Amino acid sequence: MIVALLGLHVVVGAATLAFSRRLGRLGLVLGAVPMVAVVAWLLSAAGGVLDGRPVVGTLEWVPSLGLSLDVRVDAFTFLMLLIVSGTGTLVVAYAWSYFGRGPEAGRVAGLLTMFAGAMVGVVVADNLLFLYVCWELTSITSYLLIGIDDQKAEARAAATHALVVTAMGGLVMLAGLILLGQQAGTYSLSGLLSSPPSGTVTSVALVLILVGAFTKSAQYPFHSWLPGAMVAPTPISAYLHSAAMVKAGVYLVARLAPAFADTGMWRPLVVSVGLTTMIAGGLRAFRPFDLKQILAFGTISQLGFMMVLLGIGRPETTAAGCALLLAHALFKAALFMVVGVVDHQIHSRDIRELPQLGSGWTSIKVAAVVGAASMAAVPPLAGFISKEMAYGSLVDGTGGDRLVLVGIVVGSILTAAYSIRVAVALVGPAAVRTEEPAPLVAPSPAVAFVAPPVLLTAATVVLGTVPLVWSGLIDSASGALNQWSPTHGPHVHLALWHGVGPALVLSIVTLAMGSTVFALRRPFARWQAALAPRTTGAEVYDGVVARVLSGAGRITAVVQSGSLPVYVAVILATAAAAPTVALVTGGWWSGWPDAYGRIGQLPVAALMVVAAVAATLATRRFVAAVLLGTVGYGMAIFFVIQGAPDLALTQFSVETLSVVVFLLVLRKLPDRFEKPAPAMGQPLRIVVSLAAGAFVVVMALAASGARTAAPVSQEMVEQAYPKGYGHNIVNVILVDIRGIDTLGEITVLATAAIGIAALARSSAKPRRSGVEHHRREVGG
Amino acid sequence: MRRSLIFDSTVRLVFDLAMVLSAYMLFAGHNQPGGGFVGGLVAGAAIALRFLMGDLRDVIGVVRFKPWTPLAVGLALAAGTSIWTVATGSEPLDHGAREFDVWGIGAVKVTTATVFDAGVYCIVVGLVLMILEAFADEIEPADDGEPGEVRR
Numbered sequence: 001m002i003v004a005l006l007g008l009h010v011v012v013g014a015a016t017l018a019f020s021r022r023l024g025r026l027g028l029v030l031g032a033v034p035m036v037a038v039v040a041w042l043l044s045a046a047g048g049v050l051d052g053r054p055v056v057g058t059l060e061w062v063p064s065l066g067l068s069l070d071v072r073v074d075a076f077t078f079l080m081l082l083i084v085s086g087t088g089t090l091v092v093a094y095a096w097s098y099f100g101r102g103p104e105a106g107r108v109a110g111l112l113t114m115f116a117g118a119m120v121g122v123v124v125a126d127n128l129l130f131l132y133v134c135w136e137l138t139s140i141t142s143y144l145l146i147g148i149d150d151q152k153a154e155a156r157a158a159a160t161h162a163l164v165v166t167a168m169g170g171l172v173m174l175a176g177l178i179l180l181g182q183q184a185g186t187y188s189l190s191g192l193l194s195s196p197p198s199g200t201v202t203s204v205a206l207v208l209i210l211v212g213a214f215t216k217s218a219q220y221p222f223h224s225w226l227p228g229a230m231v232a233p234t235p236i237s238a239y240l241h242s243a244a245m246v247k248a249g250v251y252l253v254a255r256l257a258p259a260f261a262d263t264g265m266w267r268p269l270v271v272s273v274g275l276t277t278m279i280a281g282g283l284r285a286f287r288p289f290d291l292k293q294i295l296a297f298g299t300i301s302q303l304g305f306m307m308v309l310l311g312i313g314r315p316e317t318t319a320a321g322c323a324l325l326l327a328h329a330l331f332k333a334a335l336f337m338v339v340g341v342v343d344h345q346i347h348s349r350d351i352r353e354l355p356q357l358g359s360g361w362t363s364i365k366v367a368a369v370v371g372a373a374s375m376a377a378v379p380p381l382a383g384f385i386s387k388e389m390a391y392g393s394l395v396d397g398t399g400g401d402r403l404v405l406v407g408i409v410v411g412s413i414l415t416a417a418y419s420i421r422v423a424v425a426l427v428g429p430a431a432v433r434t435e436e437p438a439p440l441v442a443p444s445p446a447v448a449f450v451a452p453p454v455l456l457t458a459a460t461v462v463l464g465t466v467p468l469v470w471s472g473l474i475d476s477a478s479g480a481l482n483q484w485s486p487t488h489g490p491h492v493h494l495a496l497w498h499g500v501g502p503a504l505v506l507s508i509v510t511l512a513m514g515s516t517v518f519a520l521r522r523p524f525a526r527w528q529a530a531l532a533p534r535t536t537g538a539e540v541y542d543g544v545v546a547r548v549l550s551g552a553g554r555i556t557a558v559v560q561s562g563s564l565p566v567y568v569a570v571i572l573a574t575a576a577a578a579p580t581v582a583l584v585t586g587g588w589w590s591g592w593p594d595a596y597g598r599i600g601q602l603p604v605a606a607l608m609v610v611a612a613v614a615a616t617l618a619t620r621r622f623v624a625a626v627l628l629g630t631v632g633y634g635m636a637i638f639f640v641i642q643g644a645p646d647l648a649l650t651q652f653s654v655e656t657l658s659v660v661v662f663l664l665v666l667r668k669l670p671d672r673f674e675k676p677a678p679a680m681g682q683p684l685r686i687v688v689s690l691a692a693g694a695f696v697v698v699m700a701l702a703a704s705g706a707r708t709a710a711p712v713s714q715e716m717v718e719q720a721y722p723k724g725y726g727h728n729i730v731n732v733i734l735v736d737i738r739g740i741d742t743l744g745e746i747t748v749l750a751t752a753a754i755g756i757a758a759l760a761r762s763s764a765k766p767r768r769s770g771v772e773h774h775r776r777e778v779g780g
Numbered sequence: 781m782r783r784s785l786i787f788d789s790t791v792r793l794v795f796d797l798a799m800v801l802s803a804y805m806l807f808a809g810h811n812q813p814g815g816g817f818v819g820g821l822v823a824g825a826a827i828a829l830r831f832l833m834g835d836l837r838d839v840i841g842v843v844r845f846k847p848w849t850p851l852a853v854g855l856a857l858a859a860g861t862s863i864w865t866v867a868t869g870s871e872p873l874d875h876g877a878r879e880f881d882v883w884g885i886g887a888v889k890v891t892t893a894t895v896f897d898a899g900v901y902c903i904v905v906g907l908v909l910m911i912l913e914a915f916a917d918e919i920e921p922a923d924d925g926e927p928g929e930v931r932r
Contacts (some may be wrong), residue, residue, distance in 0.1 A: 348866030653821030657908065660828040665914045725875065725891045726810035733784040735877050735893045735900075742896075743858050746832075746903045750851045753903075753910035757847075772794060 002071045002641065003059050005041060009117025010033040025099055027109035032092040035116055036086035042078060050476040056126070061220050072126035072190055074474035076561030079322060080123040080251055082473075083329040087243040088116045090452040093338050095235040097449035099346055104148055108236065111148070115240065122248050128177040128187045132170070135216070138245050139166040145240060146232045158228035161541060165225045166215050174211020178742035179205035189255065193484040196259040196417060203264025209252065210269060217249030219302045220277045224537030226300055230292040234340030237292060238780055242299045247325065250303060254310035254321060258485035261313025270311030275407040277304025279641075282414030287522070291339045291349040291425065295332065298375065298418055302328050305411060308404065309390055315485060316393035319478035323386035326470065330460045331374040337453035338368045338426065341445045351425035360444025367450075367457040368426040374460045376419035376514060377507060381464035384507070387412060391503035404497050409506055414524055416514025421521070464484045511726040569688045576695035583702060593704040600641045608634035625662040629655055645729040791833045798826035806901050807894065816897030820904025827905070831912045847909035852903030861896040 012034050016027045023030065045055055052075070059069040073081070092112060096585035110324030118141055121134030140163070147159030181187040183197040185203065196202075213219075218226035229241050240246070253270060261267050284295050306328070307319030341364055342357075343349045353522075357365060374383035394405040463470050517524060535543075596602060608631050615627035636651035716737060717729055726732040734742050802823035809815030865874055875893040 135839070136849040253815075262855075404913055634826055646815070646818070650818050650821065653818055653825060657828060660825060663832065664828075664911070669914075706791050723874075725889070726893065728809060728811055728815065731809050731815040731897070734817065735810075735896050737898065739862070742900065743862055744848065746858055746900055747855065747902050750855055753851055753907040755908045757841060757914045761827065 001041065002055065002057050002073060002120075003069055003666070005034065005038055006069075006071075006117055006121055006124075009038060009113055011116060012112035012593055015110075016106060016113060017110030020110055021103075023106045024103075025096055025101065025109070028092050029098050031109035031113040031767065032089055034113055035085045035088040035092065035766075038081060038120060041209050042081055044344075046075070046078070049073055049347040050472060052476065052479065054480075061641055063168045068127060069130055070188060071124040072127035073124055075473070076322070076478070077123050077480075079326060079473060079477040080247070083118065083247070083326060084116060084119045084123065086668065087238060087316070087329055087456075088112070090455060091235050091239040091243075091337075092390055093334070094238070094340070094449070094452040095233075095448060098233065100272070104233075107146070108148060111141055111145050112236070112239065113362050115145065119244050119248065121432070121492040123251055126189045128181050128189060128192070131189065133176050134430065135212075135248060135553055136170050137172070137485075138248060139163060139216075140168060142166070142229075142240050142245055142742070145236045147227045148232060148236070152225070152231070152352055155231045158225075158231045161538075162225040162229050164545075165222055165541070167575065169215025169222065172215075176205040176208025176210075176212065179208065181267065189543045193234040193259045196484075198263055200264075202260075203266075204265050206256070206264055207269065209256070210273075213249035213252045214273060214307075215249070217246050217307065218300050219249070219273050219304060219307060219710055220280055220300075221537065221540075223277065223300050223383035224541050227288075227293055227296045228538060229640035230296050234292070234336055234343060237296075238333045238336035238340065240605035241296065242336055243329045247306075247329075248304055250306045250321075250325070252309055253254065253307060254318065254481055256564040257311050257313030258315075258318065258483075259313075267312060271308055274307030274311060275404065275411070276303045277301065277413035277415065278308065279304075279407065282411050282418065283528065283532070285414070285418040286421070286525060287532070289350050289352050291342070291351060292336070293423065294333055294418060294422055295339065298415065298422075299332060301411060301415060302332070302375075305390075305408065305415075307392075308408065309586075312404075315478065317390070318481050318485075319474060319577070320386060320393045322481075323382075323389050323470075326474070326556050327374065327382035327460070327463070329388040330456050330463070331371040331381075334367055334456035334460070335371040335375070335422065338364055338371065341449055341453070342426065344449075345443060345445055351421075354386050356428075357426070358444075362393060363450050363454050365427050367453045369423050370457045370460060371453075372419040372423035372426075372466070375422075376416040376511065378511065379464070379507075380461075382460045383464075385464060387510075388503050388507060391506045392501075395502045395506070405506075409510060412510045413513040413517060416511055417517035417521075420515065420518040424518075430502070433707065449664065457701070469506060483600070486739075529606050569684070572692040576691045580695055581698060583699070589702060589705075591705050593701065598641055601638065604634050604637045604641070605771050606635065618673075621666050621669055622663075622671070624673075625659060625666065629659040629662075630656065790832050791829045795826050795830050798822055800824070802901075803842060809897060811890065812893055814824040816900030817863050817904060819897075820901040820908075823901070824908030824930040827908055828912065847906060850906035850909060852906075853897050854899045854904075854906055856897055857899030857902065859899075861899065865892060 012030060014022060016030050047551070049055060054072050054074040054077075056070070056072045060070070092109065094107065095112070099108065115138060117136035122138060124133035125134055143159045147155050148164055149155045177187075179201055180192065184192045184195070185200050186192060225243055230237055232241070255659055257266070257270070261270075278301050280302060281297050281299075285297035285301065302324075306321055306324055309317045309324060312318075324454070325656070339349060342354070346355065347698045348354060370381065374381040377387035377407060378383045390408060391405065394401045394408070397405075405429055429625040433702055480550040494693065596605075611627045611630040611634065615624050615631070618624040618627060632651065632655035636655065637647075638649045639648035639651055713729075716733060719737070720726060720729045720732045723736070726736075798889055802819040805814030805819035805822060809819065854859070863874075865876070875891050877898070881888075
């Protein structure tokens with residue numbers, strides 16, 4: 001069933017893309033079908049899955065690689081699917097109004113559906129390689145979605161940035177997944193978790209996997225792609241870059257943590273990276289004036305928070321992390337949608353320019369305030385409950401837990417402060433603006449446009465005030481994760497009121513300190529401007545990319561000098577040197593072969609020697625070509641004498657053709673050889689030529705005496721007719737016994753033919769092919 | 781370019797003979813000296829001679845195909861044979877044979893190997909045509925047709 005749902009995403013996505021122009025925004029309706037189907041399936045399967053009976057399914061794909069579409073939906077996957085497909089449906093509904101009759105609606109719809117399918121694949125996959133494939137598919141669809149406005153250089157650059165970082169992390173992760181799979185002897189995720197391997201290789205594998213998760217979830221120091229990705233239209237930001245895709249890294253960490261948290265570097269690495277991200281992202285959220293940028297850094301910060309909670313791998317923190325996953329998806333998607341509505345109606349997201357929102361904007365203002373309050377963990381909202389759980393899970397722990405707790409509290413204080421900044425910007429711009437607000441002339445948004453964020457806000461309020469609604473879901477989800485933990489966790493009881501305890505005190509302190517930071521924002525901003533590092537993550541990325549490109553350019557300049565004599569010299573020297581090493585290190589000399597086989601060979605050999613020596617002394621190119629041809633024909637006569645008509649025939653034909661091609665080339669070249677170019681002097685040329693020649697002689701002598709095993713040709717002779725239906729053994733070898741080789745060789749021939757034509761054309765007609773343009777592309 | 785009467789006449793005579801010879805080599809090659817590769821080389825050499833005679837446009841004009849068409853046909857034949865052998869349940873390029881009784885000629889044995897060899901033949905001929913096409917500018921002054929267009 002789940003495999004069928006995955007297929008539905010692919011089919012609907014592809015169909016929507018194929019007819020995107022004709023469908024327009026009707027494509028959004030079509031694209032929502034698979035997401036609604038997943039939600040419907042979730043509701044029908046909820047009973048069993050939440051009671052701890054996972055739904056499994058499988059479809060063979062590449063059995064020889066151990067690659068099968070194993071799917072497994074347990075309660076944690078259920079939670080993720082609810083986020084992915086639930087918010088997905090609302091985002092598509094929101095996009096209906098956002099894009100209006102714009103031309104990109106159809107394409108966005110198809111890509112969003114494709115993305116949703118890949119994301120569903122990531123969370124349902126029970127096979128590491130299947131998971132990896134879906135993981136990279138989310139990166140690719142994200143790339144296409146960020147760059148949806150492909151006329152803008154900024155959008156293309158941001159899309160490439162995101163793809164380079166996440167795909168690089170994905171490749172590192174693939175190495176880790178393969179190491180882990182080989183170590184465990186299985187690529188099944190549940191099999192891996194039920195008997196986790198250990199040891200150095202496993203530790204290394206886990207670090208590699210974590211790198212992949214960190215890049216995907218925009219953790220420091222890989223975070224810089226996420227703020228850039230905000231050039232995408234807001235529905236895409238709301239879905240991919242807050243609710244769904246960036247949670248893939250968190251998902252993987254959450255899956256693996258209960259079984260592997262104690263292995264190697266896992267816990268210190270995850271906790272330190274997560275806390276750094278949480279605090280640094282929170283600090284960075286004060287600097288920009290673009291609302292989407294503020295929310296982007298806020299998302300980075302919250303992802304760090306989730307990373308810490310779910311990466312520790314203890315039942316209590318895991319439960320808090322599950323609650324935060326859902327709470328964050330609700331309030332962050334709602335906030336993004338609110339910002340999108342404002343941007344769409346007023347054409348600005350700059351908090352210094354926003355006007356006072358008047359009548360008709362009440363629902364948007366409420367959604368903004370509730371969303372920001374949930375982000376700041378104000379009771380009685382979903383964000384508050386999850387943060388209470390996080391504090392509660394760490395407050396009774398060891399010294400290390402306390403340290404983590406301090407970090408989380410600092411991060412939460414910053415979160416509260418920038419949440420207030422967002423809320424004030426949207427509701428009371430007077431507090432943050434620098435100029436008088438312009439009178440609001442923009443129309444208030446339509447009901448359909450406002451409905452999705454309002455629905456999400458309502459969910460935030462309901463989950464906050466009636467914790468019983470999601471208590472069972474979070475309990476089952478964390479139970480599904482902790483199943484693999486050495487210590488099974490206690491049941492989770494979400495509650496609005498835990499009584500007066502250290503967690504509540506910390507919550508109050510967080511809110512109070514957050515308000516203080518916001519009140520002191522001007523000195524805080526000055527202090528931050530003075531202390532913050534001068535270079536941003538995006539600049540670091542740009543620097544790295546520029547260095548890599550210039551380094552590659554320098555290496556290319558050295559390796560590809562463009563001088564034909566140098567290329568030939570390198571090839572010949574390598575061909576002479578490498579086998580010589582093998583010759584000298586092995587027992588190679590088994591005596592002189594016979595001087596000659598048949599008497600007729602001697603005059604032919606003499607002719608060939610004379611022609612070869614004369615070719616080196618020739619001063620005219622034409623003469624040299626003819627002399628080389630003579631050597632080749634001599635070789636063909638050798639084959640005739642030896643009784644190999646097939647080889648002789650081939651040799652004759654090849655020589656004839658070579659001479660003809662030589663003649664063609666010679667028309668373009670001067671009649672006589674010039675003095676050697678300074679790139680390689682005459683002495684060096686002679687040395688390389690002599691080395692290559694000497695090597696060929698020695699190799700031939702050594703090889704002719706070195707036969708020890710029975711020749712394989714005997715069997716070929718016997719098999720030629722019964723198996724190959726031919727008496728000509730050479731031909732049977734070519735087309736049957738070594739047929740695959742021949743297929744490869746003729747493919748190379750065809751490629752070479754195209755290359756020859758392209759080369760000759762590009763240099764022959766500078767006006768038509770644009771040599772200048774070509775050079776720029778190659779050199780730049 | 782100076783033309784030589786002897787050269788031109790010889791090429792005219794040799795060209796047709798060589799093409800027939802190459803076709804014979806292709807089909808006889810499985811049991812006697814020859815085969816697709818040699819056959820293609822012979823045909824290629826004949827075409828190249830014709831080209832030197834300055835007459836290539838006639839050759840290509842008569843058959844009316846682009847130089848890369850034989851490349852594509854050859855690759856399709858060779859790859860198709862490989863896929864066919866796999867699809868019929870044997871190893872890739874493990875060829876099968878079948879005998880037909882053709883009226884007037886007698887028993888004719890057809891093997892998939894011949895089809896594969898025909899692919900090799902086409903690719904070698906295509907390679908030669910592509911090389912000649914690349915140097916064709918030298919024979920005639922370049923006109924302003926599309927790049928890669930064979931002038932007829």
